[in-house]
Structure formats: structure tokens, C-alpha cells
Amino acid sequence: MTTEATRAMVSERETRAPKPPKTPRRKSLGNIGRGGREAWLLVLPALIPVVLFSVYPLVQGILLGFTDAKAGLGQVVTFNGVDNYVKLLGNELFWNSFRIGLIWAFGVTILQFFAALGLALLLNLDIKFRWLARTLALVPWAMPPVIIAIMWRLMLNPTYGPINGFLRAIGLPGDTNWLGDFSTALPAVIVVGVWAGMPQTTITLLAGLQNVSADLHEAAAIDGANALQRFWHITLPALRPVIVAITTLDLIWNFNSFALVYVLTAGGPGGQTMLPMLFAYNEAFRYGNFGYAAAMGNVMVVVIAAFLFFYLRSQARSRLS
């Protein structure tokens, strides 16, 4: 599902390139290509549910962030302007969770990018056992996040887990409670996040790598450029649109992710892994403060959108220069 988004994003960029003229052919279709009305008729069954149950709720959700809505029957909902946001400003727990969310999202995205780039480069080589690494790199995709979390709970289990087992075997203290300890919980969760997101990033980068012109590489090699120089001056620039697209999407997905960490730690220990989504979920469905939780959602959107704006703009600029 997720690669589709990547592809949509990459191809959005690519379609700006000049298109071959298509109009004459469409005209010749006569009765097939005529109707805007026909198109609407065919699209309507898809459009109505999407508008009713995702566009409308989304707008409603944004508005809800400016009200004092609470769970429960017969509650009177009133607009309270920016009260929620004033209250949020003073909510240290929320900002702490926000900080954790940013560390998580950037940590996972950056580590995953380097890990996936390395793997994609290897998979792009002719190398034995490539099929194995390639298959394994795709498997996390097929697993529900809940099960990925369960699996890593086994891995990180303080007594039974193989990680501590390995540490004990080589004579190190092997009794760390990875997910329960204040200092290790967040890093451990980030590692799991990297594992879970490897497929999309690797496959997208691999597809990008295979698009890099072999002729350019050959020419550079003849001119005496070594592998590192070729990577730096040919591969990386050619890969750039793909890198921007996938890191952007990864960042959004990670910032908004929920199930993985919910099952791994439920935000514990002591809120050390309380991602903003978990925080907002608790606020809404545990304490029933719908309006306040929606306000948190709005803040998350604004921050993500602002970041994306600057990131994409800087990338667009450096591409032009």
C-alpha cells in the first residue's frame, strides 16, 4: 500500500516533464472520450463514501480542535477559540511527548534511510544470496504491525530474549530490560521502527538505483573515477528525487505511527516512548477530552506541514541551483 504513495509522489514530480501530445488520439475516440458527465457518473460511487466518511470527518476533526467537545451523551459543544492551544502551551507532558515523537520520527527515518541505502546498493550488485536478503527485506511488509511488535517483545525480553542471551554468552551483563528501562526504551523502540519500515524504503531506493544511467557510470570509470567518486557524483544526484520522496513519506508515517509502539510499550516506561499519537489517543479515548485531543492533532499537522514545506523547498532550491 505504502509504495503506491511513494510512486504517486515520485511520478507526480516526473510528470512535470514534457508530455507527448495526446489530444488528437482522444478526439478520435468519439463516444468514449466525450463525457465529463460520464466520468462523474462512474466516479460518484467512489466519491460519495470518501467525502462522507473521510473528507467530512477530517474537516470536522480540525474544527473539533477549537471546541470543548467531550465524550458522553448530551454534552453541549461550544467553540472556545484558542483556549485548547493556550492550555496545550502549558502542558508539559504533551510537549515532552512531542519531543519524543520528533526524536522517534527523525531517528527512525534517518537510520532507516542509511540502512536501506546500504542494502539497496548491495542488492543492486551481482552478489550471491541476493535473493535471500531481498526476500527478507520484503517480509516486514507482509506482517501486521501488532505482530512485528510481539516478535520484538520476544527478542527484547530481559530473561528469555536472544539479545540478552547473546550478551550473556560473550560475558557482558545481559539483564537489561530493554523496553522497561528509562534510558533504553526509546532507542530500542527506534530499532524496531527501522526494522518495520525497511521494505518500503529499500525497494524504493533500489528502484531509483536501477534508474541511474549505466552509461554515465561507464564514462566516469573510463575517466578514472573510483567507485566512491562515482557514487557521490553520479548515483547520489540521480537518486535525489527518490530520496526526497521516500524520506518525506517515511517521516510522515513515522510521526503518525501508532500500533507498533502501542503494543511494544504502550508509551511506557514513565512516558519515555509516549509518541504524540499515543498521547492524543489516551486524551481522547481514555479521558474523553475530544476537543483537546483534536487540538493536539492540529498542532501535529501544523508542525509536520511546516517541516515538509521547508524541507521540500530547500530541496527544490538546491535542485535548481
Added chain:
Amino acid sequence: MTQAIASAGRGTRLTPSAKRTRRITRPLQYIALAAYVVFLGFPLLFLLITAFKTPQELQSPNPAFLPQQPNLDNFFAAIEKANLIQAAGNSLFVAVLTTVIVTVISLPAAYALARFRTMLRGIATGWILLSQVFPFILIIIPLFLVLKQIGLINNLFGLVLVYTVWSLPFALWMLQGYVSGVPIELEEAGSMDGASRIRVLRSIVLPLLAPGLVATSLFTFISSWNEFFFALVLIQDPSLQTLPLTLARFVGAEGQVQLGQLAAASLLATIPSLVFFALIQRRLTSGLTSGAVKG
């Protein structure tokens, strides 16, 4: 061997000095590959192993790596205890119904998007990208309120509705790509030979679209099968829980003894996804890279 020759041509001709560096880099590449294989594969292997261990083995202070008496007890115990069958039934019901509805609705729409090229196309793409940015918390609260009003909370049909709406944009996007892949000349030829519009769609477009349709519906099926957040909010009744919910609840109560059952249950719940994935793996990668392999 032939592979090696074929791909040497892909990169660069090897000069003697390049050959020398290659002798150094090759082993490094294999070490890196091995590290990736361990990182990616070991957790899976460990899950598999755990599912076959007895509670005594799991509790022992010095657990052996491999199960000493591999057996299926954990699987049976998990099925009984975690209500796995019922949850799987619920998941199956929701995923199948969602897939059918999404496919039926998105097929004509995808055709329209691909062939008519109206502004709808841009809107659809825009919505797909935009809907990624918004955290689900903004959508789920109003959705929860709306569904509550029409009595679809704690109701599998409510879940179907939500999954349908959230899978539609992607299904549409995928399908319209496949429709675009069907040469329009074939349709023109068909109608020139006097076939009716319906006939053209049924006997020319649909058969060519079949593989894309399968891939799209499998994608829809799996994303509904795996979904957790909406189900967590919208389903409270234990008898209506889907598989991910049941498993997540199972986690809370885990003791050392139950780890084996937990692993077994997880494996069972992953099977449909893995089967699906095995089916479309080639299409997945080749589709993504097809534009690349031109020469």
C-alpha cells in the same frame, strides 16, 4: 555464472586496478550482506523457534536456542485461549467484505480516471497524498461520533465502512495505473468492429485488467487484515474483535509461560499476509522497477 557475466556488463568494464580493489571490497560486501540478513531474518527465525518450545523450556534460566521437543501444543493452546478462531472469522469477514466493496466501487471510477483525464485525477492524487499527512486522531474522533449516531460502533459493518473509505484512494490509484496500461487502440478496434460499449469493456478491457485487479484486491484485503488503530477505537465487544486486537490484548497478560502461545498465535495470524505476499512478490518488485529496466 552466466549471471555474473551478464551483470559485469551492467556496471563497468574492469580495469586491472579495479579488479584489485574488487578483491578487497567483495568480502566486505558479503559481510555487510550477512549483517543485513541477520538483522532482518533473525527475529523471524526466533519467532518461529519460540512457537515450538514447551513452557518449561521457555522458563528455564538457560534456554537452549532450538526447541528440544518441537511440538504443536502452543498452536492448539493459543487457538483455544485467545479466541483466535472467532477473531480470525471477524477479520476475514471484514477484510473480504471490504475488498469486494472496494473493488466493485473502484473499478468504474478507475476506468473513468484513467480514460477521461478530467480534473478528478489531480484531485484523487492530491487526496491520497494529503490524507497521509493528517494524523488519524483528527479523523477518528468525528468518525467515532458519526458512527455512534448511526449505530455502527461495536459493529463489524462500521469497520467495513471505515476500511472501505480508507482503502479506496489507494485502490483507485493502483487500478487506474493498470487501466492506463491497457492500450486504448484495442478498445477503438473493438468498437470499430461493431462491439457495443459494454461488450468492449467486458471482453477486452476486463480480461487484460485481471492481474491488476487481483493485485489491487489483495492489497486491500491485507491492509484491512492488518489494520489496528481504527479497530481499537471502534470495536469494544470482545466477541467482535479482529485478530490484531485479540493479539494485542493477549500481549498484556503475557507471562514467561505464554510466550510460546503468543508466538504461535502471531505466526498463525501472519499466514494470510505471507501467502498473499508470496503471490504478488514478483509483481511488487517488478512493477516498481519495470520503468527502470529499459535496456
